Amino acid sequence: MKEISLAKKAGQAINDYGMIRRDDHILMGISGGIDSIALVLLLHYRLKHIPVSYTLHPMMIDKFNGENPGVNREIAAMKDFIFERTGLELEVMNLPMNEYLLNTDKEKIARTNICFKCAQIRRSVLFRIACERGYTKVALGHHKDDIIETIMLNLFYKREASAMLPRLPLFGGKIELIRPLAYIDKRQLIGYIETAGAPVINEQCPAKMAKNEMRREKVRSIIERLSKEIPGIRNNIFAAFRNPKPDYMLDRLFDPKTRGVKKRP
Numbered sequence: 001m002k003e004i005s006l007a008k009k010a011g012q013a014i015n016d017y018g019m020i021r022r023d024d025h026i027l028m029g030i031s032g033g034i035d036s037i038a039l040v041l042l043l044h045y046r047l048k049h050i051p052v053s054y055t056l057h058p059m060m061i062d063k064f065n066g067e068n069p070g071v072n073r074e075i076a077a078m079k080d081f082i083f084e085r086t087g088l089e090l091e092v093m094n095l096p097m098n099e100y101l102l103n104t105d106k107e108k109i110a111r112t113n114i115c116f117k118c119a120q121i122r123r124s125v126l127f128r129i130a131c132e133r134g135y136t137k138v139a140l141g142h143h144k145d146d147i148i149e150t151i152m153l154n155l156f157y158k159r160e161a162s163a164m165l166p167r168l169p170l171f172g173g174k175i176e177l178i179r180p181l182a183y184i185d186k187r188q189l190i191g192y193i194e195t196a197g198a199p200v201i202n203e204q205c206p207a208k209m210a211k212n213e214m215r216r217e218k219v220r221s222i223i224e225r226l227s228k229e230i231p232g233i234r235n236n237i238f239a240a241f242r243n244p245k246p247d248y249m250l251d252r253l254f255d256p257k258t259r260g261v262k263k264r265p
Helices: 003-017 034-049 069-086 097-102 106-111 114-133 144-158 186-196 206-210 215-229 233-242
Strands: 025-030 055-062 091-094 137-139 167-170 175-178
Touching: 003 034, 003 186, 025 034, 025 114, 034 055, 034 069, 034 186, 055 069, 055 114, 114 137, 114 175, 144 186, 144 215, 144 233, 215 233
Parallel strands: 025 055, 025 137, 055 091, 137 175
Antiparallel strands: 167 175
16 A cells, blocks of 8 residues: 555544644654554654644664664664654663563463563553653554454453553543554555565564463454454454444443452453
């Protein structure tokens, strides 16, 4: 898909959820993967073609704490690419994520959703920096497939009918978490970044070293299989959570007191 078409999709999500306003200062979380690179390129492209002005600052959290030579080279290439395409300076913050996760008690690891914990720690760093520096928004590169997978993860593992929100106010509205790629499919981003020739940083997932099982990969595989049998299932799941029917949820008229104190239904 062409850059202008993807930018329009991002713009639609931004407008639908009121993600970006004039003079916003936006801190972008960059992993070095396809999604976050697309986030930088598309927000910068949109900035050049709309009358609303805002500032962008890309930041990467290096889970290897600057101690992995191979990753350092990839980050350097990423910094050069982003600067050449956008004129933006990629800032790198070092964080010993792998050391923290791999030294965690093994029994605790077995009970923990490592992907969630890793993302939670990195987000907390971004939020702290955003608050300290006066940024109004923190933008992440989650796309439509990420939202759909999260919905299914919450259903399967958390017993919740909840989703990953495109826009989420935090700390009493002091900053907001936004996901401008919420309407864009993963496959569209892959084609876009391949055409752009961006140097993508290879995945270095701590969960693969600490725990063989990955819940998100399981759910992704299930959705992929079902998509072959049920055309449009991804869009249907997404639309279902954007157009819920509260009157037909199982909590309606349900009395939890009949189940005893502190028992989850």
